[in-house]
Amino acid sequence: MASIKKIPAKNKQGYKWRCVMEGPLDPVTGKRQQIPRVRDTKQEAISAAQAEYDRLAAGIDVKKAKVTTFEVTAWEWLEVYSKRKVKGATIRVRKKEIKIISGYMGMSLIGSISRKQYQTMLNDMYAIGYRVKDKDNEGQFVYKPYAKTTLEGVHTTAGMIFEWAIAEGLRKDNPTKGAVIPEKVLTVEEIEEEDLEASYLERNELEEFLNAVKEHGLERDLETFYLLAFSGTRSGEVCALKWKDINFQTNEIRITKTLYNPDNNMKKYELTPPKTKGSIRNFNMDEFIIDMLESLKDRQAIVHARYKAEFDDYHAANFVFCRPNGYPYIQKSIINRMSRILKYTSITKHATPHIFRHTHISMLTEAGVDLVNIMKRVGHDDAKTTMKIYTHVTNKMKQNDADKLKIHFGNLLKLEKPQGM
Structure with a gap:
């Protein structure tokens, strides 16, 4: 009434x-x-x-909702969220995303944020982005749109925060529901111009790189880069490998973890589960590389014995790629070693250790391995990345097939025209 x-x-x-x-x-x-x-x-x-x-x-705490901002709510949510079984790396990402959202509506009252306001934030992130110094323009400030993955991460985090706010009686609806993440629609020209070949090393480039490793590589470079190229493992997975993960009898390697080290401090590392469930996998390795790793293990045992004889801080964790004190090498170390080797090559592609994952996919495709088994080997749950390279290489092979036919049966394609025609 x-x-x-x-x-x-x-x-x-x-x-x-x-x-x-x-x-x-x-x-x-x-x-x-x-x-x-x-x-x-x-x-x-x-x-x-x-x-x-x-x-x-609906049980809304009107008094609290009228004085509580989004930023306050977000950090309260994160405190509760952090007590769940969540990786430290995930917590750091969530913190970063909260800071991004707070830059747009941190001081807005949690109960007053509308769908329109939230959608406007996503639109601005896509169209305008963040302010950064342009190295190529004398340090002038420019705006760079946020990457699609950042937009998706922000959207996911915002959704969880608003759901928590509903449960806490701070609002009755979730303004992220129905919101659209802006996405550039590629033209036919842009799709056709996408340089997929820049994302992996061609056979001759891989050969040149590995030859440079043989000739100019430092200790453990040979084992590291051969393993990356012929397994498709991520650099964090390689850094986390322990000797128990390698079966020298069956020539198998098992991936169950990845190494996380945000501070680049050798002692402050963290072993976490791999990126996805599909990343937990077993795969066969060529005997040549298994022998290479076994030789590394023998050399490593001598180095560690010497260290333990002189110092009492040895870290007995049995990492495959580790320092004399037993602490694992980190991803940045692989990046630096790769950058050094590239200087001895003519390769001009922007190559990081991740390029070996795509290179391995292209190698398996050329070898005739089907898409499903390629995904299992490299630990991809999402077929999108693998499919792009697989399709590109397959189409390229079809073109090469035509060239091979021409080379072998070219004489049949040079029939003389009958006289009078």
Whole structure:
């Protein structure tokens, strides 16, 4: 039931409408609650009172919602979220995403953020982005749009924060529901111009790189880069490998973890589960590389014995790629070693250790391995990346097939035209 009447007001029409609605009982005291709302029109007054009724009926803590900002809510959510079984790396990503969202609506009241405001944030992130110094333009500040993966991460985190806010009685709906992540629609020309070949090393480039490793590589470079190229493992997975993960009898390697080290401090590493469930895998390794790793193990045992004889801080964790003190090498070390080797080659592609994953996919494709088994070997749950390279290499092989036919049967393609034609 609602009581509606005109009341005097100092406006053009000389009056306003006051609606008093009987609200739900106070959940703490059990007493009646009245909801008075005054607006310029009768319908506006009724709608405002009804909206407040709905909030109270949904268990909304109106007083808290009126003083609590998104930023405060977000950090409260993260504190609870962090107590779950979540990787440290994931927590760091969530913190970064909260800071990005807070830059747009951190001071907005958690209960007042609308779908339109949230969608505008996503649109601005896509169209404008963040301010950064342009190294190629004398350090002038420019704006760079956020990457699609960042937009997706922000959207996921925001959704969880608003769901938590609903559960805490700070609002009744989730404004992220139905929001659209802006995405550039590629033209036919852009799709056709996508340089997939830049994402992996061609056979001659891989050969040149490995020859440079043989000739100019430092200790363990040979084993590291041969393993990356012929297994498709991620650099974090290689750094996390322990000797128990290598079966020298069956020539198999098992991937169950990845190494995380955000501070680049050898002692502050963390072993976490791989990127996805599909990343946990076993695969066969060529005997040549297994023998190479076994030789590394023998050399490593001598180095470690010497270290333990002189120092008492040896880290007995049995990592495959580790320092004399037993602590594992980190991804940055592989990046630096690779950068050094590339200087001895003519390769101009932007090559990081990740290029070997794509290179391995192209190698398996050329070898005739089917897509499903390629995905299993490299630990890809999402076929999108693998499929792009697989299709590209397959199409390229078809073109090569035509060239091979021409080379071997070219004489049949050079028939002389009959006279008179």
